Amino acid sequence: MIAAMLESLSAPPSQIILLTFLRCRFSIRPTMRTLSKIVLLGVVAAVCSYAQEPRNRGAQSAPPNATGQAQAGSANSGDIHLMNVRGNVSMLVGAGGNVTVQAGDQGILLVDTGLTTMADKVLATIRPLSGKPVLYIINTDDRPDHVGGNVPLGNGGRAGRGGGGAPNVNIIAFVTTQAWMSGPVGQPSPTPEAAWPNDTYSEPQRNLHFNGEAVQIFHQTGTTDGNSMVLFRGSDVVSTGDIFDPTQYPMIDLKEGGSLQGVLEGLNRLKEMVVPENHFEGGTMVIPGHGRLCDAADVAVYQQMVTIVRDRLQYMIKKGMTLEQVKAAKPTQDFDPIYGNNTGNWTTDMFVEAAYKSLGGK
Numbered sequence: 001m002i003a004a005m006l007e008s009l010s011a012p013p014s015q016i017i018l019l020t021f022l023r024c025r026f027s028i029r030p031t032m033r034t035l036s037k038i039v040l041l042g043v044v045a046a047v048c049s050y051a052q053e054p055r056n057r058g059a060q061s062a063p064p065n066a067t068g069q070a071q072a073g074s075a076n077s078g079d080i081h082l083m084n085v086r087g088n089v090s091m092l093v094g095a096g097g098n099v100t101v102q103a104g105d106q107g108i109l110l111v112d113t114g115l116t117t118m119a120d121k122v123l124a125t126i127r128p129l130s131g132k133p134v135l136y137i138i139n140t141d142d143r144p145d146h147v148g149g150n151v152p153l154g155n156g157g158r159a160g161r162g163g164g165g166a167p168n169v170n171i172i173a174f175v176t177t178q179a180w181m182s183g184p185v186g187q188p189s190p191t192p193e194a195a196w197p198n199d200t201y202s203e204p205q206r207n208l209h210f211n212g213e214a215v216q217i218f219h220q221t222g223t224t225d226g227n228s229m230v231l232f233r234g235s236d237v238v239s240t241g242d243i244f245d246p247t248q249y250p251m252i253d254l255k256e257g258g259s260l261q262g263v264l265e266g267l268n269r270l271k272e273m274v275v276p277e278n279h280f281e282g283g284t285m286v287i288p289g290h291g292r293l294c295d296a297a298d299v300a301v302y303q304q305m306v307t308i309v310r311d312r313l314q315y316m317i318k319k320g321m322t323l324e325q326v327k328a329a330k331p332t333q334d335f336d337p338i339y340g341n342n343t344g345n346w347t348t349d350m351f352v353e354a355a356y357k358s359l360g361g362k
Helices: 002-008 013-026 032-052 116-129 150-155 175-182 260-273 296-318 323-329 348-358
Strands: 059-064 070-074 081-086 089-093 099-104 107-111 134-138 170-174 199-201 205-210 213-220 227-232 237-241 285-288
Touching (some): 081 285, 116 150, 134 150, 170 175, 213 260, 285 296, 323 348
Parallel strands (some): 170 199, 237 285
Antiparallel strands (some): 059 070, 099 107, 213 227, 227 237
16 A cells, blocks of 8 residues: 555646545545545645745746756746747746747747846847747736846847837736836836836737737736736647746735735636646646746646635635634645745735735725
8 A cells, every 4th residue: 555655656746636536536435444545645745745846936947857847946046947838938937937938930929027137147048049039028917027027128138119218029918017017197107117018908818929829818807907817829838927826825916906816716717728638737838927837737736725715714704703813713724835935025924814805804
């Protein structure tokens, strides 16, 4: 029995958890021995997942190793790594947030641009991919680790429009993302004007065709009211932005219209977009806002976590529990070893408070 369990650990942790659940659910009369084995496998799989998952927002994926799997790296090291995902779509890590790169004969399209301080390294890394310049940038939200490179990468070392600093590229984003980047009228802008999106959309979906491939941009209220997810149809790759961030709990920005329910709706939508190959592994590849390259199984595990936390918080709110009481009850305790943080710019405590308030807690 122990040997069989150890052998099963060669499968990805997400697959182990899913298979143990299915065996339990569809066993008509499971014996105590079977149930004990399932529980033990689930615990071991969770421990393995904890060991393999990135531990914080800075954890990024490095180039593929000998088996083609992305290894964990650190954005703080200043290293930029590029790995081909499928077709002409690649994933660039180490620039802050993940950057999705689609390159071909027509030029380069980027989904998010990372931090401003990493732009020169990003540009040097993507230049060899195409003889043409960056022509499109899609911003999935307005956070600095997603839009910081808009100007330098958009200009690519060239002078901007009219010889100024504004990029020569189309910067696409949902209309409210531009509003958050520009700030209220009469107040200082939180983002330089040259970095603002110049090609906004307000409809549920925006389509374009580039480098011989259909690219679909979907608006989804999630961590903000202006998140976008991008599907590369020919390559079967989805770039999710921060709606899916397996390195931590969702970073909900209440001031910008974000909510836990919105994130969950985005994850449910993402689950419908991805098509697994075998046993929920492979198939559609998913480039998250931060962290390693993922697939349908990873999305399912994260979506299940968000669903459980949402349900617990709704139950506590219905019982009339205050925010302090909810925090004391630790509704995320069993998930904290994987997604929680006690320090940094997004702690578990901050997540619980934002999620609680977004669900109507007072």
